[in-house]
Amino acid sequence: MRVSVLxxxxxxxxxxxxxxxxxxxxxxxxxxxxxxxxxxxxxxxxLAAWDIDVRAxxxxxPPGHGSVRDGAALxxxxxxxxxxxxxxxxxxxxxxxxxxxxxxxxxxxxxxxxWPYATTLFDYIRRAxxxxxxxxxxxxxxxxxxxxxxxxxxxxxxxxxxDAGTLPAVAMPNRNGFTGDARPDIPVPAR
Amino acid sequence: xxxxxxxRLAHRRSFLRLAAGAxxxxxxxxxxxxxxxxxxxxxPPWSRTPGAPVASPAYGQPSPFERLGRRPRTPxxxxxxxxxxxxxxxxxxxxxxxxxxxxxxxxxxxAIDPDRHRVxxxxxxxxxxxxTMDDLLRMPAVSRIHFLECSGNTPWLGAKPSxxxxxxxxxxxxxxxxGVELATLLDEVGVRPGAAWILAEGADASGMSRSLxxxxxxxxxxxxxxxxxxxxRPEQGYPLRLFVPGVEGNLSxxxxxxxxxxxxxxxxxxxxxxxxDLMPDGTARQFTFVMEAKSVITTPSGGERLGGPGFREIxxxxxxxxxxxxxxxxxxxxxxxxxxxxxxxxxxxxxxxRFRLPWRWxxxxxxxxxxxxxxxxxxxxxxxxxxxxxxxxSFYHNNATFGWRVAADGGVSHAG
Numbered sequence: 001m002r003v004s005v006l007x008x009x010x011x012x013x014x015x016x017x018x019x020x021x022x023x024x025x026x027x028x029x030x031x032x033x034x035x036x037x038x039x040x041x042x043x044x045x046x047l048a049a050w051d052i053d054v055r056a057x058x059x060x061x062p063p064g065h066g067s068v069r070d071g072a073a074l075x076x077x078x079x080x081x082x083x084x085x086x087x088x089x090x091x092x093x094x095x096x097x098x099x100x101x102x103x104x105x106x107x108x109x110x111x112x113x114x115w116p117y118a119t120t121l122f123d124y125i126r127r128a129x130x131x132x133x134x135x136x137x138x139x140x141x142x143x144x145x146x147x148x149x150x151x152x153x154x155x156x157x158x159x160x161x162x163d164a165g166t167l168p169a170v171a172m173p174n175r176n177g178f179t180g181d182a183r184p185d186i187p188v189p190a191r
Numbered sequence: 192x193x194x195x196x197x198x199r200l201a202h203r204r205s206f207l208r209l210a211a212g213a214x215x216x217x218x219x220x221x222x223x224x225x226x227x228x229x230x231x232x233x234x235p236p237w238s239r240t241p242g243a244p245v246a247s248p249a250y251g252q253p254s255p256f257e258r259l260g261r262r263p264r265t266p267x268x269x270x271x272x273x274x275x276x277x278x279x280x281x282x283x284x285x286x287x288x289x290x291x292x293x294x295x296x297x298x299x300x301x302a303i304d305p306d307r308h309r310v311x312x313x314x315x316x317x318x319x320x321x322x323t324m325d326d327l328l329r330m331p332a333v334s335r336i337h338f339l340e341c342s343g344n345t346p347w348l349g350a351k352p353s354x355x356x357x358x359x360x361x362x363x364x365x366x367x368x369x370g371v372e373l374a375t376l377l378d379e380v381g382v383r384p385g386a387a388w389i390l391a392e393g394a395d396a397s398g399m400s401r402s403l404x405x406x407x408x409x410x411x412x413x414x415x416x417x418x419x420x421x422x423x424r425p426e427q428g429y430p431l432r433l434f435v436p437g438v439e440g441n442l443s444x445x446x447x448x449x450x451x452x453x454x455x456x457x458x459x460x461x462x463x464x465x466x467x468d469l470m471p472d473g474t475a476r477q478f479t480f481v482m483e484a485k486s487v488i489t490t491p492s493g494g495e496r497l498g499g500p501g502f503r504e505i506x507x508x509x510x511x512x513x514x515x516x517x518x519x520x521x522x523x524x525x526x527x528x529x530x531x532x533x534x535x536x537x538x539x540x541x542x543x544x545r546f547r548l549p550w551r552w553x554x555x556x557x558x559x560x561x562x563x564x565x566x567x568x569x570x571x572x573x574x575x576x577x578x579x580x581x582x583x584x585s586f587y588h589n590n591a592t593f594g595w596r597v598a599a600d601g602g603v604s605h606a607g
Binding site: 035036038039040041042043046047050051052053055056091092102103105107109111114115116117119120123124127128131134135177178179180181182183184185186187188189 | 268269272297298311312313318319320321322323326329330378379390392396397398400448449451453455457458459460463464467469470471472473474475476477478479480481483568569570572576577580581584588
């Protein structure tokens with residue numbers, strides 16, 4: 001409701017701008033705001049299969065749930081060949097370990113040591129993994145695999161179950177480890 | 192076989208053919224050459240026979256004597272999640288030929304049917320749309336020449352004296368990009384109040400996704416369908432890519448299928464786990480978009496061998512994500528003395544700029560360096576200055592000066 005009121009307001013504001021624009025088309029409220037009238041309306045139904053992003057606050061997480069235990073079995077079958085049996089890394093990145101190394105000369109960046117949000121893990125597995133069959137996992141499987149990878153990093157107990165409510169709440173060790181762009185950060189040399 | 196060896200072979204072969212055709216034997220010409228005598232010019236066979244007909248082939252290819260190619264620095268464990276560099280040391284001017292534009296893919300190159308490709312734009316917008324390629328081709332277009340550089344170009348660690356420019360700086364290319372400005376599309380769909388970031392997502396098997404701040408999106412970003420006059424190459428995002436000038440290449444999402452407008456960054460894997468710059472204190476900088484001023488000498492450069500003392504032009508490339516290059520200085524003594532190089536115009540914003548400096552190699556050791564200054568007054572730092580602030584683990588955004596040492600025997604390698 002709130003969104004549609006805002007939307008109407010914005011629409012009126014834009015209409016004003018379009019009316020002031022002598023080049024703009026001039027029939028009907030909607031057409032006046034659309035400058036070229038190109039393309040087709042993207043309704044939620046049209047977008048459903050593509051609208052897969054998950055934000056840090058959990059928006060975009062699908063219904064469903066998955067346990068660390070289910071994740072362990074799935075991981076062995078679909079992930080371990082490249083990432084190692086315990087996510088220690090293989091031909092592909094390590095997914096666990098490295099906590100406490102970021103300020104050392106040999107930092108190890110993993111989901112557990114580096115990633116600021118657990119939601120990113122769900123989003124990435126859902127869109128890109130397993131590498132040999134991306135977008136083949138269901139929501140429950142993706143929750144289970146996320147739970148298992150977080151468990152491998154000591155961030156969830158063995159009996160944990162994740163869903164849209166609990167996943168965004170997982171406390172990530174490096175949650176506050178990120179800053180903005182400080183550049184230009186190098187003094188201009190004297191000449 | 193490395194390309195240089197192949198090229199030498201090709202030239203040698205043509206020389207032998209020429210010699211054989213003209214004199215009926217190799218011995219005479221070779222002897223004359225060895226003795227340093229000036230060979231009388233011959234009329235070669237290609238001047239005595241008509242050449243190939245038109246349209247052979249219909250889509251022209253480089254001469255068979257040219258053997259340039261892109262290649263990975265080291266054999267990748269997953270060839271679909273890897274990069275290849277542009278052989279900048281063999282290119283001229285500022286435009287990268289389409290077949291030599293560097294590559295960085297995260298799940299291979301998809302084969303996309305342009306008639307079935309769609310791009311959706313939705314989220315905090317008034318009129319969410321799905322567009323076809325034909326729709327985009329009808330909209331007002333722009334063409335602009337810009338560089339594209341991967342922020343992982345020029346690794347912080349592991350530089351080898353044997354590196355060629357392709358290995359040290361190859362994740363850099365420059366093209367004329369044509370398409371619809373993202374700002375045009377945003378106006379078409381009507382951005383709602385509160386909108387601040389846009390998620391850009393690819394249709395490849397990695398579902399590549401990055402968040403772009405709205406001000407960057409309106410600062411010349413293009414939904415590009417053409418590169419250097421022709422439709423994009425598959426490995427550059429065919430049929431549609433985002434192109435965001437002046438910033439790290441990863442933001443220019445290829446095979447673009449979706450733009451979602453939101454009120455905050457989406458915190459994708461590529462902007463948290465990757466493309467963040469780890470500092471010595473263990474914190475990491477996030478959303479470090481702009482590619483700061485950088486330059487490198489393209490010739491003489493690593494792997495070359497200067498044939499002998501005498502005149503040769505020093506040439507290089509300079510670029511900055513913050514507007515135009517204002518000045519490039521070159522040193523041939525490791526940075527004790529600097530000389531202003533000539534910038535070849537037009538000097539375009541967020542574009543490669545070619546620089547040149549006449550030079551006479553006296554035959555002794557020399558240490559070549561270049562240093563760019565952009566129009567904001569920012570001066571390309573040396574490695575020590577960068578490392579003093581950022582350490583060596585930040586992985587991305589190494590824009591340090593980069594030296595080539597010319598040994599007394601003419602061999603050129605990376606040092607300093």
